Amino acid sequence: AAETTKKYIIGTDVTFAPFEFQDKKGDFVGIDMDLLKAIGKDQGFEVEIKPLGFNAAVQALETDQVDGVIAGMSITDERKQKFDFSDPYFESGVVMAVADTNDTIKGYDDLKGKTVAVKTGTQGAEFAQSIKDKYGFKVTTFDDSSNMYEDVKAGNSDAAFEDYPVMAYAITQNVPLKLVTDKEKGGQYGFAVNKGKNQELLKMFNDGLTNLKNNGEYEKIQNRYLGEAD
Ligand code: GLN
Incomplete structure (x- = not known):
């Protein structure tokens, strides 16, 4: 059988x-x-x-x-x-992305008073929590990556924390965001x-x-x- x-x-x-x-x-x-x-x-x-x-x-x-x-x-x-x-x-690692038209946020230092979009339960979300007080930004959460990108695109959030290969791929697929930091270690x-x-x-x-x-x-x-x- x-x-x-x-x-x-x-x-x-x-x-x-x-x-x-x-x-x-x-x-x-x-x-x-x-x-x-x-x-x-x-x-x-x-x-x-x-x-x-x-x-x-x-x-x-x-x-x-x-x-x-x-x-x-x-x-x-x-x-x-x-x-x-x-x-x-x-091999991955978290990066920060902003709208491709944004010329004022170039790194974590520019996040004071800003809002960062993250996906619930991810390493990006955890990383954002770990540095938000130091840099003085707010965190807003999403259940999936596309809604997170949309929020930055719409200008509600100022930046998103996402895994490098995923964010880089989205940009090649014409998501109008750009990377502004190097990959964080680990991932x-x-x-x-x-x-x-x-x-x-x-x-x-x-x-x-x-x-x-x-x-x-x-x-x-x-x-x-x-x-x-x-
Ligand atoms: N690599 C990240 C994590 O494990 C994100 C995974 C995902 O969003 N699918 O937290």
Whole structure:
């Protein structure tokens, strides 16, 4: 009898291009999506993707409503208390963006009395909280990245804190923002399972990632979204 392939439920962000986003047909694509599918193929498992939003996906993982999360999720010491992470698969880091027409905000020093948009539950949000008193700005939160960019574009927020590869990609897709700071350190992406749970899935992710790095498939996936130059 044919063995049925094990299927895992995976939570992700609603939109975090180039890692997860919907293509014209409404399918979820991006580096995370293609990587996870390719790893599943390599290791013999299937996935069902649940685009819940970043914070909701992390909460769903904590309460075992999903088996894993892949969402450009940064490996942090705090999160390691609650989750087990795969080997890192992408180097990131938080940057600050402002409207491309803004010539007055050039760094954190120019944020006094201003409003910074962040996404709930993210490293960018945490970073904003950690420096807001020092620089004297207010923080306003959003559930997803596109609403956050819209708010800066509309002039309600003066700046946004976002992961470098995501903000840089959005700018190439004509989101009218510009980067004004260098990447903050820290922010390697990992695939997460709940602590002590789904260890076989975590092992398959790591084994598959190693295989895809060795056979060139991982590079191909990255190039599909970032181009050869990056
Ligand atoms: N890398 C960031 C974090 O883990 C943001 C992830 C996201 O917005 N999908 O907090």
